[in-house]
Amino acid sequence: MPNPPASPTIQVAFVEDDPEIAEALAIAIRSAEGLQLHGVARSVREARAMLALPAAQVLVVDLGLPDGSGVEVIRAAQVAWPDCAVVVSTSFGDEAHVMQSLEAGATGYLLKDSSPRHIVEEICAAQAGGSPISPLIARQLLTRFKQTNAPAGPASPAPATAGQAQLSPRERQVLEYITKGFSYEEIARLMDVTRNTVLSFVRRIYAKLEVRSQIEAIHEARCQGLLAR
Amino acid sequence: MKPAARVSWRARRGFAAALLLLAAAVLAGPSAAIALPDASAPSLQHFAQARVLTQPIDPPAGEPPRLLDSVALAGEWRPIALPHTWPRTVVPGTSTDAWLRTWIEFDLRSVQAKDAFFYLPRWQTIGRVAVYADERLIYKSVGDTVWNGFNFPLWMAVDGDEGDERRESRAPRTLRIRIDSLTSAGGAVSTAWVGPKSALEPRFQWRSVLQSRISEVMSIAVMGLGLFAFSVWLLRRRESIYLLFALYTLFMVLRGLHYYMGLEPLPIPSAWFGWITVNSVNALLVTWYFFVATLVPRAPRWVGRALLVLLALSWTVTMPLLQVLPGMDALAPLSYLLTILAGIPAVLIIAWAAWRQGSREGILASMVGIIDLPVAIHDWLMQNYFASPEDIYLWPVSTTARLLMFIYIILRRYVGAVDDVERANVHLAERLREREAELAANYAKLREVQQRETLSRERQRLMQDIHDGMGSQLISALKVAEAGKLSEPQMALVLRECIDDLKLTVDSLEPVEADLLLLLATLRYRLLPRLRDSSLRLRWEVIDVPPLEWLDPRSALHILRILQEGISNVMQHAGATELRVATAQEAAGVAVILLDNGSGFTAQPHGATGHGLSNMVRRARAVGGEVTWEATQGGTRFRLWLPLRAPHPGAQSAAADSEPVTAQTSQAASS
Numbered sequence: 026m027p028n029p030p031a032s033p034t035i036q037v038a039f040v041e042d043d044p045e046i047a048e049a050l051a052i053a054i055r056s057a058e059g060l061q062l063h064g065v066a067r068s069v070r071e072a073r074a075m076l077a078l079p080a081a082q083v084l085v086v087d088l089g090l091p092d093g094s095g096v097e098v099i100r101a102a103q104v105a106w107p108d109c110a111v112v113v114s115t116s117f118g119d120e121a122h123v124m125q126s127l128e129a130g131a132t133g134y135l136l137k138d139s140s141p142r143h144i145v146e147e148i149c150a151a152q153a154g155g156s157p158i159s160p161l162i163a164r165q166l167l168t169r170f171k172q173t174n175a176p177a178g179p180a181s182p183a184p185a186t187a188g189q190a191q192l193s194p195r196e197r198q199v200l201e202y203i204t205k206g207f208s209y210e211e212i213a214r215l216m217d218v219t220r221n222t223v224l225s226f227v228r229r230i231y232a233k234l235e236v237r238s239q240i241e242a243i244h245e246a247r248c249q250g251l252l253a254r
Numbered sequence: 255m256k257p258a259a260r261v262s263w264r265a266r267r268g269f270a271a272a273l274l275l276l277a278a279a280v281l282a283g284p285s286a287a288i289a290l291p292d293a294s295a296p297s298l299q300h301f302a303q304a305r306v307l308t309q310p311i312d313p314p315a316g317e318p319p320r321l322l323d324s325v326a327l328a329g330e331w332r333p334i335a336l337p338h339t340w341p342r343t344v345v346p347g348t349s350t351d352a353w354l355r356t357w358i359e360f361d362l363r364s365v366q367a368k369d370a371f372f373y374l375p376r377w378q379t380i381g382r383v384a385v386y387a388d389e390r391l392i393y394k395s396v397g398d399t400v401w402n403g404f405n406f407p408l409w410m411a412v413d414g415d416e417g418d419e420r421r422e423s424r425a426p427r428t429l430r431i432r433i434d435s436l437t438s439a440g441g442a443v444s445t446a447w448v449g450p451k452s453a454l455e456p457r458f459q460w461r462s463v464l465q466s467r468i469s470e471v472m473s474i475a476v477m478g479l480g481l482f483a484f485s486v487w488l489l490r491r492r493e494s495i496y497l498l499f500a501l502y503t504l505f506m507v508l509r510g511l512h513y514y515m516g517l518e519p520l521p522i523p524s525a526w527f528g529w530i531t532v533n534s535v536n537a538l539l540v541t542w543y544f545f546v547a548t549l550v551p552r553a554p555r556w557v558g559r560a561l562l563v564l565l566a567l568s569w570t571v572t573m574p575l576l577q578v579l580p581g582m583d584a585l586a587p588l589s590y591l592l593t594i595l596a597g598i599p600a601v602l603i604i605a606w607a608a609w610r611q612g613s614r615e616g617i618l619a620s621m622v623g624i625i626d627l628p629v630a631i632h633d634w635l636m637q638n639y640f641a642s643p644e645d646i647y648l649w650p651v652s653t654t655a656r657l658l659m660f661i662y663i664i665l666r667r668y669v670g671a672v673d674d675v676e677r678a679n680v681h682l683a684e685r686l687r688e689r690e691a692e693l694a695a696n697y698a699k700l701r702e703v704q705q706r707e708t709l710s711r712e713r714q715r716l717m718q719d720i721h722d723g724m725g726s727q728l729i730s731a732l733k734v735a736e737a738g739k740l741s742e743p744q745m746a747l748v749l750r751e752c753i754d755d756l757k758l759t760v761d762s763l764e765p766v767e768a769d770l771l772l773l774l775a776t777l778r779y780r781l782l783p784r785l786r787d788s789s790l791r792l793r794w795e796v797i798d799v800p801p802l803e804w805l806d807p808r809s810a811l812h813i814l815r816i817l818q819e820g821i822s823n824v825m826q827h828a829g830a831t832e833l834r835v836a837t838a839q840e841a842a843g844v845a846v847i848l849l850d851n852g853s854g855f856t857a858q859p860h861g862a863t864g865h866g867l868s869n870m871v872r873r874a875r876a877v878g879g880e881v882t883w884e885a886t887q888g889g890t891r892f893r894l895w896l897p898l899r900a901p902h903p904g905a906q907s908a909a910a911d912s913e914p915v916t917a918q919t920s921q922a923a924s925s
Contacts, residue, residue: 138750140787160776164766164769204775205796
């Protein structure tokens with residue numbers, strides 16, 4: 026549920042190794058109303074140290090870090106700061122990087138070349154539940170969830186969790202509209218709901234993707250005999 | 255010499271030695287066997303002397319009398335040494351009907367004759383034999399007169415009929431053999447033995463085995479091998495060696511009859527029996543020659559032909575039906591002699607050829623002939639009483655060598671065939687592996703070529719794109735900056751445009767799966783920040799269109815660039831407040847329409863706008879589509895038409911890619 030407009034300031038932390046970008050990001054956060062810079066890390070190691078501190082509400086993570094992948098940080102954040110919304114910072118928002126992050130638990134991504142104003146908007150949107158999904162990512166999500174239908178059919182070994190990893194028809198519809206280029210407002214009009222409802226669909230899609238990738242990981246482990254049944 | 259070669263040479267020498275040993279044993283065996291029992295037993299007598307009486311008689315008719323009367327024994331008895339022979343006429347003369355009766359008398363008074371046995375290793379002639387103890391007949395031959403029991407020893411109890419109780423009182427004092435024979439056939443009698451059954455029986459048994467029984471046994475074995483060879487030939491007609499061996503065995507079997515039949519009356523007429531068994535000898539020579547000739551291809555053909563002529567002649571002229579010549583009984587010695595005389599050069603010639611050729615099988619097979627020659631000569635001498643009648647006819651014994659020879663050859667062929675198959679399999683497997691490797695290499699090469707082509711196409715595509723867009727933009731920005739005329743906002747703008755270009759390039763690489771709307775959506779998503787910063791209001795009015803199967807990264811980028819340029823033109827030059835983006839399905843394609851409410855612009859190929867427009871035209875052509883502009887009331891309508899199917903996929907659009915930029919379409923200008 027979106028926070029009321031007069032919410033207290035949002036604590037934002039970020040992990041970024043490029044000093045120029047880090048500086049620009051820090052300035053954008055400090056100068057934005059309602060945002061507060063919680064902490065900055067420049068590597069996976071520093072990020073782990075930061076995660077030991079009290080939680081921020083939004084964590085922006087760069088994927089290409091000098092001592093590892095930002096995906097590790099995202100996974101660690103899911104454990105250390107369970108209520109924190111994770112946003113990936115990427116140069117091009119290309120499918121390979123974004124899908125990996127979303128599956129690790131990120132709920133949005135921002136493009137590094139975005140204007141400071143847009144960055145702040147994205148951070149707020151992420152904290153509110155989920156940032157916009159690009160059409161190519163939406164198409165990818167549809168494909169991924171279509172694939173789950175097969176293993177999570179009637180003979181599925183874990184029907185309870187499988188249900189959580191299925192898209193509802195409405196959620197599917199939202200993704201299909203996104204692939205056709207419609208904005209959230211237009212989708213809300215087309216589906217005859219409010220924009221907030223569309224946002225909540227998007228939020229649920231993010232959550233289901235994470236659950237789904239966890240189920241997949243467990244299934245994979247079972248198949249390889251890593252876990253007892 | 256290599257070790258393997260040495261081993262095989264040794265094996266060959268070893269085999270030859272074994273064969274020679276066997277031959278020696280065959281020749282030496284009989285005398286050793288006969289010397290087996292102890293001759294110094296007191297009750298045993300070996301008769302090397304006897305008395306003989308010869309009487310000319312008429313051709314015998316009827317049975318010999320059961321009791322002798324002394325008149326029959328009147329005449330001039332003379333002492334002789336045993337073995338005793340009287341000569342035969344080798345070349346048949348005219349007086350073939352004269353008969354002779356020969357009495358041979360043994361004095362039994364010096365021997366313990368009660369319950370004794372009489373053993374005569376051999377008698378041989380054409381005629382009949384009867385044995386009398388004192389006056390009483392105790393044995394008479396019942397077989398054929400010509401092909402009789404010449405190869406069976408005489409073996410009987412001296413006091414004859416054991417059921418007769420009247421004569422138990424005294425042991426016989428003399429033993430007489432009465433031989434009625436054809437004068438021209440001559441005759442022979444070996445030494446004789448009288449003694450206890452237990453002392454004499456081993457001698458009798460050994461001789462029986464070596465003379466007649468071996469012939470029976472060998473005949474059966476030979477027949478089996480012959481059938482086997484014949485069956486092989488039936489399945490493999492091209493290998494005549496098997497048929498020849500089958501024929502060879504057939505004649506061996508026929509010849510074998512000669513040595514164990516005749517004790518009982520023959521099943522066929524005597525003349526025919528003689529015709530078959532005597533002629534079998536030269537048939538053996540001829541079939542053997544041809545058999546060896548298959549192993550020794552260098553063997554002279556004319557020898558074989560000459561032998562065949564001899565064979566045909568021999569079988570025809572001696573045929574009993576024709577009766578051109580006297581019967582086989584009289585001709586046999588001559589026939590054998592001819593076979594030997596023909597056989598000596600034939601054997602030597604083919605043996606020499608086999609030796610020259612170095613064929614192991616050929617040498618082995620011709621060795622059989624080399625062994626058979628002395629055997630034949632010995633047997634011929636014996637048959638004509640030039641050798642002791644106590645010898646043994648060696649031909650049945652030497653059959654062993656013939657069998658071994660054939661078994662060895664067949665075994666070698668079989669093992670050789672199995673080896674060949676194994677080698678062939680190994681070879682085949684190797685060939686297969688080679689082929690697979692070749693195929694894999696070819697495939698890898700092909701893939702490499704394809705990959706190189708793909709890479710080259712991709713590189714070309716990206717180069718073209720960078721050259722047309724970002725590259726030229728960056729260079730012109732650099733020129734301005736070097737002149738010191740580039741303000742910071744201007745620089746930021748150039749960089750932003752370059753990054754936007756790059757993003758579209760990245761997006762074009764994502765699989766869009768023939769979905770034009772997805773492509774449009776991506777474009778909108780990328781242009782969103784700029785649209786948001788501008789005053790232009792966007793109305794998204796797309797409808798579903800059929801999939802464009804030809805939509806690959808290359809054409810996707812063309813479409814993205816065309817529409818990017820189109821929207822950019824509206825934002826920069828048209829002064830519009832609203833842009834409608836729509837799709838439509840048309841007859842053979844789909845259209846993307848950009849409709850603005852701006853002031854319009856002239857599509858002329860000059861300046862920055864003109865350059866951009868010509869690029870759009872070129873790119874549209876590259877994907878087989880077209881672009882048009884038309885002025886509408888209060889704005890401009892830009893339309894990109896795309897075909898449902900690429901008319902000439904690949905080649906056509908690739909050619910269009912490299913076309914000069916100066917091309918203009920007729921629809922391009924309408925203001």
